[in-house]
Amino acid sequence: MPFYNDLRPQSDYSKRDFALIFPDMTDAAKIRTIDGLLRLKTGLQSIPPRRTEQNLLIASWNIKEFGHTTQRLPEAYFYIAEILACFDLVAIQEVKSTLKDLDIVMRILGGNWDYLVNDITDGTDGNSERSAYLFNNKRVQLSGTVGEIVLWPDITAGSDIKQLKRTPYVTGFRSGWKEFALINLHLHPGDDDDDVSFRKEEITLLLRALEVKANEHWTRNMVLCGDFNLYHGEDDPTVTAISNAGFKEIDGLVGKNTTATQTQAYDRMFLRTGSYFKLVKDAGGKDIGGVFNPFDFIFRQQDHRQYKDDMLAVYGGSKDLVNDSEALEDYFMHYWRRNQISDHLPIWFELETDSSAPFLESRRQLLASG
Numbered sequence: 001m002p003f004y005n006d007l008r009p010q011s012d013y014s015k016r017d018f019a020l021i022f023p024d025m026t027d028a029a030k031i032r033t034i035d036g037l038l039r040l041k042t043g044l045q046s047i048p049p050r051r052t053e054q055n056l057l058i059a060s061w062n063i064k065e066f067g068h069t070t071q072r073l074p075e076a077y078f079y080i081a082e083i084l085a086c087f088d089l090v091a092i093q094e095v096k097s098t099l100k101d102l103d104i105v106m107r108i109l110g111g112n113w114d115y116l117v118n119d120i121t122d123g124t125d126g127n128s129e130r131s132a133y134l135f136n137n138k139r140v141q142l143s144g145t146v147g148e149i150v151l152w153p154d155i156t157a158g159s160d161i162k163q164l165k166r167t168p169y170v171t172g173f174r175s176g177w178k179e180f181a182l183i184n185l186h187l188h189p190g191d192d193d194d195d196v197s198f199r200k201e202e203i204t205l206l207l208r209a210l211e212v213k214a215n216e217h218w219t220r221n222m223v224l225c226g227d228f229n230l231y232h233g234e235d236d237p238t239v240t241a242i243s244n245a246g247f248k249e250i251d252g253l254v255g256k257n258t259t260a261t262q263t264q265a266y267d268r269m270f271l272r273t274g275s276y277f278k279l280v281k282d283a284g285g286k287d288i289g290g291v292f293n294p295f296d297f298i299f300r301q302q303d304h305r306q307y308k309d310d311m312l313a314v315y316g317g318s319k320d321l322v323n324d325s326e327a328l329e330d331y332f333m334h335y336w337r338r339n340q341i342s343d344h345l346p347i348w349f350e351l352e353t354d355s356s357a358p359f360l361e362s363r364r365q366l367l368a369s370g
Helices: 027-046 074-084 100-109 193-214 236-244 301-314 325-340 356-369
Strands: 055-066 089-096 113-117 129-136 141-148 169-175 178-186 222-227 267-272 289-291 347-352
Touching: 027 074, 055 074, 055 100, 055 178, 055 222, 055 267, 055 325, 074 100, 089 100, 089 178, 089 222, 100 113, 100 129, 129 169, 129 178, 178 193, 193 236, 267 347, 301 325
Parallel strands: 055 089, 178 222
Antiparallel strands: 055 347, 089 129, 113 129, 141 169, 169 178, 222 267, 289 347
16 A cells, blocks of 8 residues: 555644655645545456455556656656556556656555666667566565566577667566566557568567577566557557467457557557466456556546646647637647656556465376376
């Protein structure tokens, strides 16, 4: 559960000197934040609850300009932390060169949370981006494998691509009996034919490298996750290449749009697993997973007038937001609120961490047959 010290009334501070992150928050801003958090908590009940030693909730989220935008209000950090806290392990994309936003969110999340972050990929193609993993240290631990996947000549022979534009970040984790590696990705964007071809080549080279690494004492349980920038239809050959390499997309995410516009499925999770790496299933036998849309509960369309002064303080365009209510609403919906939270939605799945019963049953069968 996140810490809400900044949202206390002034009378609380006379009793105890609580550490503050945003000491200048007004009472009106605190009330608005609390109202938003209460709505968000209701919406997050759609995420499965934690079950001790039985499940693990794994998510992936591209948080827009995480560390660079200057528009985020204090309340946005509380909303982001509230969403992250519903999961046990989250792969984050688009962490920028400064770790300012990450540090703020970690302070709100509290001492049960740790993070790992890689270095930025330098150069224009890298866009000053990092990848990060945030994890609840009471629920999941590191298993030892950490690194960036750098391609080598045997892998790239005959290809014009020598490295992925943003270096994939792999980290191994352990929870209960389960050990697995997450590969955090942010692939090349764009929907031109050249962009689609480039993305497919990025994935092809990465899959070759992963096959080699999997045979070098890596776990066979791998999760490709992140912002794949895959477009409906155009990128089908890329998805086929992933499938042909033995990776399976989470049932609960297939065909789900993951952008704030609800038009594209950029964000994906694909798994290649061993016998005892099981996902929790629904009543129909489908993998449990999904997409959470925070804008159903916070920064809603009907809320836009509440943020008029905040938007005017940062707006640099030519439209008359003071007198044109349609322009104000359009700016809120298509630009400003995405800078508060993100232009991507978090995706997740539920992993079964206790496989002791099927393991024991299989061992008994072997003993009995021998």
